[in-house]
Amino acid sequence: MLVDRGCRLCVGIPVYNEAEYLPRMLDSLKAQTYGEVTYLVCDNHSTDGSWDLIQDRCAGDERFALHRHAENIGAAKNSEFLFRNSTSEYFMWLGAHDLISPGLLEKSVRCLDEDPGVALAAGRPFRFVGDSEPAFMPEAVYDFSRRRVERYLQSVRLLANCTMFYSVFRRSSLDDLEFRHVRGLDHVMLSRLLWHGEARFLEDEIYFRRYFDGARPVDYSQRITGNREVLTMHDLVVYYLDDLRKLYRGDARILRHLESLVIGILADRYTLQSLHAQDDREYWMNHS
Incomplete structure (x- = not known):
């Protein structure tokens, strides 16, 4: 079972068959300049050796707490599991095939500490495929209103590229959220966060989001639910x-x-x- 060490920030990493990408992702976590953090890594019953790799690469590093499900419970439940097993003031989800720049966690926490009107702090979004040079994604940066209701409605209308889902946020904003396994779960979460405050994009830190050539081997509904349920x-x-x-x-x-x-x-x-x-x-x- 995962162990939350009582740090101010928890980063939840849901994993399923990511062995090819895990070493770089874990290295980007180990390089973070912020120390008061727990990395919660939860393997969703991978079949490609991901679990063995995680155990090997994280051995001896007390910042990492590891768990493996006995069966594939779906991506949505795995992400919820990580959130529910944390008690930190701040939380972040991180894609197991993505990367973050070394100061992203430290500067995100500082941003939230300094401005209670900010609900989430996000790195500048860059995309990459394979070993390609990362490219800035202007379409993933939003300039929402400072007014709550208008900001919320803007998010419902405009959210398309949801890379800022992978941001550091005040976990209390999602405490009473009912996690439902629907298409657009990240949209509802982001709209809720924006109800509680503004989004801030950090100038000097980057979230590197990996994209894939062609279709993923498992369709969207199956990846989210772990079964053939239609969303x-x-x-x-x-x-x-x-x-x-x-x-x-x-x-x-x-x-x-x-x-x-x-x-x-x-x-x-x-x-x-x-x-x-x-x-x-x-x-x-x-x-x-």
């Missing part, structure tokens, strides 16, 4: 609405108006012809 956009709409009801504590009439705006935005974004669950499920079964 639909209808589920995302319902998830957004249910979470908005937790976030907004004001006048019921304004809440209904906000709900209507969210429905309209998502219907336009994803060209939903119907908000009936069965209609949407049949569509995605035929188009996944």
Whole structure:
């Protein structure tokens, strides 16, 4: 079982068949200048030797806490497992095939410490494929409003490249979030974080996000759930609405108006012809 050492920051790394990329990722963690951190690494029953590699590369480094599931529980549950097994003030998810610059954790924590109005601190987003030279992704940088409701609605409308999901954030913002295994789980999480505060992109630190040539060997729904369950956009709409009801504590009439705006935005974004669950499920079964 994972052991949270009571540090101010926990970084959760969900792993599934990442043996080829793990050495560089782990080296980027070991090179971090911030010391008050626990790295929670959870292997989702990999079949490519990832678990043995993790144990070997992390041996003797007390910053690392390791766990392996007895079966593949899906990426969403694995990510939730990492979050639920932490008690830190700040939290971050890190892709097991990605990299971060050496000062990213230290400067992220400093940013959050210095400005309580910031909900998440993110590295400048760069993408790379294989051994290619990393390239800046301007489409992954957002300039959201300073006003809460407007910022939230902007996130529902605009979030496409969600690299800033891999940011350091105040974990209390997600404490009462119900983790649902839906398409766009990261969208709902980011919108919730932006309800609580602003996003800050660090000038001098980088999040290196790995992209892959061609399709991944497992389709999206199977990767998220660990099975053949079909994930639909209808589920995302319902998830957004249910979470908005937790976030907004004001006048019921304004809440209904906000709900209507969210429905309209998502219907336009994803060209939903119907908000009936069965209609949407049949569509995605035929188009996944």
